[in-house]
Amino acid sequence: MMRRRTTLIGCTALVLALGATACGGGDVTAGGGDKALSGKTLTVAGVWTGSEQKNFQKVLDAFAEQTGAKPQFVSTGDNVSTVVGSKIEGGNAPDVVMVPQVGVLKQFAESGWLKPLSPAAEKTVDANFAPVWKNYGTVDGKLYGLYFKAAHKSTVWYSPDALAQAGVGQPSTYKEMLQAGQTVADSGLAAFSVAGQDGWTLTDWFENVYLSQAGPDKYDALAAHELKWTDASVVKALTTLGELFKDKQLLAGGQKGALNTDFPGSVEKVFGPEPEAAMVYEGDFVAGVAKDQYGKSIGEDAKFYPFPAVDGGTPPVVSGGDAAVVLKDGKNADAAMAFVEYLATPEAAAVWAEAGGFLSPNKKLDPNTYGDVTTRATAKSLVAAGDSVRFDMSDQAPAAFGGTKGAGEWKILQDFLRDPSDPQRTAAQLEAAAAKAYKG
Incomplete structure (x- = not known):
């Protein structure tokens, strides 16, 4: 009641x-x-x-x-x-x-x-x-504007059985998360299901890493394009994210598989009838798909841990x-x-x-x-989280940069997922696209 x-x-x-x-x-x-x-x-x-x-x-x-x-x-x-x-x-x-x-x-x-x-x-x-x-x-x-409905985009959802079988617990740092993922991969199941077909999920990955690693002030400056995407803090965050993207053992299906997986499909690969991965990062709305589509009991069959802190930073809360x-x-x-x-x-x-x-x-x-x-x-x-909450950065940007399928940040981060070997080049591409969109 x-x-x-x-x-x-x-x-x-x-x-x-x-x-x-x-x-x-x-x-x-x-x-x-x-x-x-x-x-x-x-x-x-x-x-x-x-x-x-x-x-x-x-x-x-x-x-x-x-x-x-x-x-x-x-x-x-x-x-x-x-x-x-x-x-x-x-x-x-x-x-x-x-x-x-x-x-x-x-x-x-x-x-x-x-x-x-x-x-x-x-x-x-x-x-x-x-x-x-x-x-x-x-x-x-x-x-x-009155914000009526919100999303918590700093949650990593997982199968408790998969983590238990691999003998790992909830990580508290990004480094521990990748280490836990490697242990899961060694047990025969991919660590992460990544929805690379949907560029917006990749912006969320970047934003969580960046907010924790670079801090809220730089996050705000980058969101307003007062800080260029070629800044060293952006290159560092891309390098950190690339540690995950370049490891084919950690990604279900490797980079190619991730690029062919949309958001609902990424949830299916963890909570569907034939699991391919132990964890999927995205917002609280993962729970709705896991429950409605696959009958999972939230809090029992499907759990989450907060997106972990990166390089000694504060755990991020992106919304x-x-x-x-x-x-x-x-x-x-x-x-x-x-x-x-x-x-x-x-x-x-x-x-x-x-x-x-x-x-x-x-x-x-x-x-x-x-x-x-x-x-x-x-x-x-x-x-x-109060005032430490930061709104999704791509949603603050002009749509041409932060919200268009096949263009801007979405497309550039998909290209980075495909080949994460050169973070500086990716940062330069992001800056060029951002400068054009903000000017327009």
Whole structure:
């Protein structure tokens, strides 16, 4: 049973949307509002499909029950920027967009597409979220984005049986992780399944190594392209990552096999019916695939350890997330802003947390709302990291560099996986691509 918190920060502005019970001591219950938005339509666009869309619909339904609004979700597919731009040009702009990349949020704001969030929403963000999340939603001093859903991208998932059979435990350093992987490989099973067919997974590998090894200040500078990709710290991180990529024993199928493996396939190689590897690095969403596709019990058949510290650095916490923004050209500004104010509350986060497949950066959400011990652990780790969390670097970059299949960082790191022998050359290629994209 979901345990709801009874106090909403910044609820003055929510009275209109949620009714008097939202500001009192009682629970916010379905239908408890005064239906002030009754009959008003609300279009919310986002990338989600499948189970994510189904679970987000529960959040929309809860908002509808409380306010009388009629929200509708529209899936944009991966290319949010193009789809939303087309809808704006066609006079059919959605009211709210769930933006999955910091770079896209910044692009939307600089294009003049967004309304700043209301004072009530900003007050709630200040109370319920670590400042880093507000920073990632802010452009030129104005708060435009509310981070509702987050990912913990510093988790290494493994088969407990595979590690036990090899006689290795959870490593605490990157060096120990490679040593444990070698022991696993010697036992006859590849150490890691790497989803090299999806370039975004390789950017996540790099970012974890770089954040721990180089530190948060250089990470921030590189993310903003204030530091060149030819910097010695980048070459060092690529060299460190290359220690894994060049060892064919450690990779399931070697480099060629990794380049032919997409993300779902990488999970299958560890948790599927015919395992080929003991471990797979990626975010907390690995658990959803392992559970839904292969029936694994999370915390028993599938476990994780934190991405280990590199060269004496701090263990990294890299995150991603989806931010709610309000479009100027939407047809119902009042309902849109009320919805974002609702998303900033722990009540809204609790709806999806109870459904599963979700992490919230909202520190006021009761961790017991999550349905299993492992999800609670990843959520607590994310919240406890506070301002040391760093947003996925490629998601902060212009899409031409950090988010385009077959181009930019994705393609260059795939080439590096194929041949990791020259980190300096790879760094130079990354800098050339970044300079072009940031200039554009």
